[in-house]
Amino acid sequence: MARRVVVIGGGIGGLTAGHALATAPDPAQVTVVDAADRVGGKLRRELIGGSFVDVGAESVLNRSTETKALVEAVGLSDRITHPTSTSSSIWSRGVLVAMPKGTMMGVPATREAVAGILTPDELAQIDVDAHPVPLTDDVSVAAGLGAQLGRGLVDRLVEPLLGGVYAGQVDELSLQASMPLMWQAATQGRGFVAAVREMPAPPASTTRPNDAPAPFFFGLAGGIAQLPEAVAADLEARGHDVRTSTIVRELRRTPAGTWEIVVGPTTAPEVITADAVVIATPPPPTARLLADIAPQASAALAEIPLASMAIITLVFDRAEIGDLPGSGFLVPAVDGRTIKASTFSSGKWGWVDAADPERVWVRASIGRAGESADLQRPDLDLVDIALRELGEALGRDLPTPLDRHVQRWGGGLPQYNVGHVARIERVRADVAQVPDLELVGAAYDGVGIAAVVAGAGPAAARLLAAH
Numbered sequence: 001m002a003r004r005v006v007v008i009g010g011g012i013g014g015l016t017a018g019h020a021l022a023t024a025p026d027p028a029q030v031t032v033v034d035a036a037d038r039v040g041g042k043l044r045r046e047l048i049g050g051s052f053v054d055v056g057a058e059s060v061l062n063r064s065t066e067t068k069a070l071v072e073a074v075g076l077s078d079r080i081t082h083p084t085s086t087s088s089s090i091w092s093r094g095v096l097v098a099m100p101k102g103t104m105m106g107v108p109a110t111r112e113a114v115a116g117i118l119t120p121d122e123l124a125q126i127d128v129d130a131h132p133v134p135l136t137d138d139v140s141v142a143a144g145l146g147a148q149l150g151r152g153l154v155d156r157l158v159e160p161l162l163g164g165v166y167a168g169q170v171d172e173l174s175l176q177a178s179m180p181l182m183w184q185a186a187t188q189g190r191g192f193v194a195a196v197r198e199m200p201a202p203p204a205s206t207t208r209p210n211d212a213p214a215p216f217f218f219g220l221a222g223g224i225a226q227l228p229e230a231v232a233a234d235l236e237a238r239g240h241d242v243r244t245s246t247i248v249r250e251l252r253r254t255p256a257g258t259w260e261i262v263v264g265p266t267t268a269p270e271v272i273t274a275d276a277v278v279i280a281t282p283p284p285p286t287a288r289l290l291a292d293i294a295p296q297a298s299a300a301l302a303e304i305p306l307a308s309m310a311i312i313t314l315v316f317d318r319a320e321i322g323d324l325p326g327s328g329f330l331v332p333a334v335d336g337r338t339i340k341a342s343t344f345s346s347g348k349w350g351w352v353d354a355a356d357p358e359r360v361w362v363r364a365s366i367g368r369a370g371e372s373a374d375l376q377r378p379d380l381d382l383v384d385i386a387l388r389e390l391g392e393a394l395g396r397d398l399p400t401p402l403d404r405h406v407q408r409w410g411g412g413l414p415q416y417n418v419g420h421v422a423r424i425e426r427v428r429a430d431v432a433q434v435p436d437l438e439l440v441g442a443a444y445d446g447v448g449i450a451a452v453v454a455g456a457g458p459a460a461a462r463l464l465a466a467h
């Protein structure tokens, strides 16, 4: 009889693991259980202004062969698309400045590359010939980079770029976990600028004309949130179960070595039995579920802070709003604005533009780790703030939007703070003692979809190989 595996959490991590288990040569019988009313977790789309658009994650690293394979396996390859505009800006010191090219998360290969965004004093602080003492212990991004590159570069460029991934604070984020290439240079005693200078050039595209660089990201026409929807549908079509609106409250290991997963309301609990379990929930529920099963892993996971945020989507009449420059902009936290980034979705994605050429979709995000006061405000306040600050960035009053939507992401992104790599090693070591249990998701080897998907396949393979 096929092994019964319950996957707790139907975000992209849990669904990828479930799909790998269900499509292996000797497949398991899979049940994916999710607390929300739909699968997808941080991949979600809503009908706004007459078109479905992503209100969470929207793009995937183009080099993610694992995600592309999943897209293909569920029949969505023909929807793969790339940003039409990648010319973004930084809204710094009240002006939109073109994003410097050729940096590694803001670390440049030359001073000139970042001259447009830094003052002469800040530029002078960049030590292009540094020969640092090799680092052995993890440090914050600000401490690690700041010593060689100056606080100006960290605040004006590295922080907003990292903020786009982690919504984190540079004084807390781990250099080792969040900038692994810079960490590698630091441990080898190589200067950061030299390390970026020596990096190989990105490969030319085989599919784009004139040797244009290969696109850095891909999305799906109609929204990346179609991917979890399609994976869940494919699982069901293969005879597996996907249960939404089903919260997992407790996980028990029986003396016989099987699992009991307690789901549903406390007044009417239901027990699902399984031979193996994948936990694919964010760190707080994972820590709770592991409290008795792997107490050290549970304690380590409970140390991981999370950043909450909101994505505000605005839809405008194109004739009223006029042209918007490029794909959007990032905002350095040091400038004290409330929004931390804005994406001009109609400029960035051809499929959004084509959805209604007379309308323009714009996203703004609010919320960074450790800063939740702004998110206490009601939705309409967040819309007003986004409109006001977008107008300030563009230097003109914006028209009244035709439609608006606020998506809250409470605890949306785990923070890879100093010591994260060692913390996750402790989690893994403790969980490895427990048979037939795997963890997948954004807390472990990277918060992006590419990293989450890449971690899920091997987790499924380990479970299948164990028997």
Ligand SMILES: Cc1cc2nc3c(=O)[nH]c(=O)nc-3n(C[C@H](O)[C@H](O)[C@H](O)COP(=O)(O)OP(=O)(O)OC[C@H]3O[C@@H](n4cnc5c(N)ncnc54)[C@H](O)[C@@H]3O)c2cc1C
Pocket (backbone or CB within 6 Å): 008, 009, 010, 011, 012, 013, 014, 033, 034, 035, 036, 039, 040, 041, 042, 043, 055, 056, 057, 058, 059, 060, 061, 246, 247, 248, 249, 280, 281, 282, 285, 309, 311, 409, 412, 413, 440, 441, 442, 443, 447, 448, 449, 450, 452
């Ligand atoms: C606003 C935002 C924008 C982002 N943009 C991008 C982007 O453009 N590109 C990119 O690569 N990454 C992006 N990310 C990051 C990426 O989307 C996430 O890190 C990733 O999708 C997380 O996947 P996951 O499966 O680990 O977890 P989640 O998506 O968090 O899924 C976990 C699931 O577990 C369920 N769950 C929780 N508790 C229980 C329980 N007790 N019982 C049952 N189910 C439970 C939840 O309902 C949820 O569906 C973004 C993140 C956010 C928040």
